[in-house]
Amino acid sequence: MPLKPAAMVFQLGEIWREQGLEVHVARDFHPSADLCILHHDRTFVSPADIPPAPAGVRVLNGAANDISKRRYSSLLVTPDSDWTGPVILKTNLNHFGAPERRDGKTVGGELRKKLATLSWRLARRLPPKDYPVLDGIGVVPDWVWRNEDLIVEKFLPERHEGLYCLRGWIFFGAESYGYRMFATHPLVKVKSIVSHEYLDQPPPEPILRKREEMGFDFGKFDYVVHDGQAILLDANKTPSLVRSARSERVMRLARGVQPFLK
Template identity: 40%
Template sequence: MKSKRLVVLLDDNKRFGNFRYVLSLLIASWEQQGWRILFCDDFGMLPEAELALLHVNRTVIPESIVDNCLARYQIVINHGALDISKRVVSRQLLLPDSQDGGPVIVKTDANCGGRRERYEHEVFGPLLKIKDRLLPWTMAARLAGGCYPIYRNVAEVPEDVWKNPALVVERLCCERVGELFALRQWVFFGNEEMHRISYSPEALLKSHNIIRSEMLSEVPPFLRQRREELGFDYGKFDYVMFEGEAILLDANRTPTYGMNIGPEVRDIAGRLAWGISFFHAQASN
């Protein structure tokens, strides 16, 4: 029987194995389901396949790349999620004259602290890194070490931040459960999904400071609406419940997993992987 083929479209084939991508866990399940997985980072030499998955780790994917893929494949997973910059994803952005009186946080407009696109060029990348280290953080194009400055209000934000197009200022929305902070995550692939809440004593939750997690049931309708608006077929949404509303903090189409991977994570990935049937059915029609 002829193998079903899925081509994973990458920005850099050699770098793919250097990250703990959730996709690598899905691939293991797909291969058990009888899929043959192909990898391609040359968008001018696209192989034959029943399905294609766009897994380009960039904040903005050029439309020319997507157009080329859509001309080659009937189904290109995540072809609609071209821009995941904060200015597109967030509805909590503020301006210098905003009247919001609460605490605010400074982030990069680009995903992952602005590092990926900023330093990827093998010649100019190291020079830009040196430049950013020498500049005051308010004038640089990235925030080092994932540190996001927090201020009591808009008036305290340094003037240079507002002049820096690489930075954005966002209303700080934290969810509290007792004495702990909470972060909710919705991971989805096609019609399969995982929904959980994690707790930490620290306001900015990261994999290293989470003390426990629990599974959740219903996903807020607002998030499903935003998923459709942002064009996501596969990805992870980080959000909080704040003042009775679901607040989307981050939308990621190339999610990763933490250092400690156990049976629960592999089980979740195995269930998510069955979402490929949703796309395969579309390609078969």
Template identity: 35%
Template sequence: MARIAVITHEFDRFLGWGGLLLRRGSPYMLFDLMGELKRRGHSVQIIKGTSAKPEADVAVLHVDATVTPPEYVEYARGFPFCLNIGAADISKRRVSGAVIGRDDGWPGPVIVKSNLNNLGTRERTLNRRSRRAGKPEPFPGAEVLDRYRIHASLADVPPAVFDRQDLVVEKFVPEPDPDGFGARFWLFCGERERCTRHVSPQSLVKGEDTIRREPVPVPDELRALRRELGFDYGKFDFVMHEGRAVLLDANKTPGSVGNLSAFLAAGNANLADGFEGLIRKVT
């Protein structure tokens, strides 16, 4: 049995308000995955910050921020093996296959997003908790975007948007479906995975709007991109456009809340098998 350490930001609430690994309340999918591994006999320790020096065989770098602070990456290197140490940066400019510039010849609609994951809300939350604790903000200057904005063409995007480092402009390429639009979600841990197409009447497909789900294969180009981005565990959101996969979002700390909670939890045993497969490779 392995000793597992989960590295979280000092001001993350990985355990929610419950405080115990086997109690409900965490917003993260990894919480349930660790619970399954603990039931299988592995030991799990949640580390807040970088001061502890636990004995562990394998660690998971699970800092819920777009760019993991360098001190956490360096701390993670002190473990014999650490999942996702190569996935420290999931900013849209690094991961998205739809980002375009003002001079690109894209003729269709576009969408303006935050370069930060989840509109920048995680950085805002960690900054607020740090200030309350009397410590410096870990992400000074992080801006929160209130919502995505869709424009009919590049020409309709305000010029100032292209000068802002906190914003990106992407091709807006929803995947058409007879019932609306589709989006694909690939969950993986090691060699175990689940890839599902969700259909919604809305062009921005969200969990609460899903009216149908179906399993779909993982495109080879996404597998190559996963290796390039350094992901051992996580979730990729993508669409198929003109026969090719377009990655829209890569998440190293996927959540397990809302209407998708039961759907995500249903695959925990499979993902736990994938985690144990990684353990066997390094122990």
């Protein structure tokens, strides 16, 4: 599948070309490459699916082969947990499981998807591009617990002046920038965002540590700070850049490739 223009790697590749670097996009790594970048929009990547790189050449994100939420979530609960607060239902797969679902659409699945927009409980699947927030463990449907593709987490939002907050951290190598979005919806959806701010300080240590543990060279982490605790909510190794592709922040990200080429 070709890179979409909104993909972060696509935008950075255009900048690198303008700066005189050769950039090749293909299913296999170029035999004379000085650096390889893996860009598989999948939650799980088998080592067998990674093309061989030239001898001695580094593959960025080559170690980030599992970004399932069970891999990094610190909020998981079970029917026997003693948690008494609200919970949120999510897919274990990245981005609502959409990348994997593109390869397996069925007529029945599409009908259930439409039904889920009206009643996700009746459809026995989560509503499209949404994660329901429930009052507690006791009201989670039994079929959710039995579905290995779903997880149940404590719902610990970050709040500010009555709004929900979500922090983002986009990074490439040693370069990065952060931001915080404010919204009226618990998931901080685009339509519910009312404002945002850029963050000058690096993310808290627990978030930095998660990046190292998961083998990320570049990507985007979403997190919240709840009662002083930094909590990773989403790890994305194929992020998009929806704002100016030549902003100072994006140009800073582009500089992150230089140390890998020395």
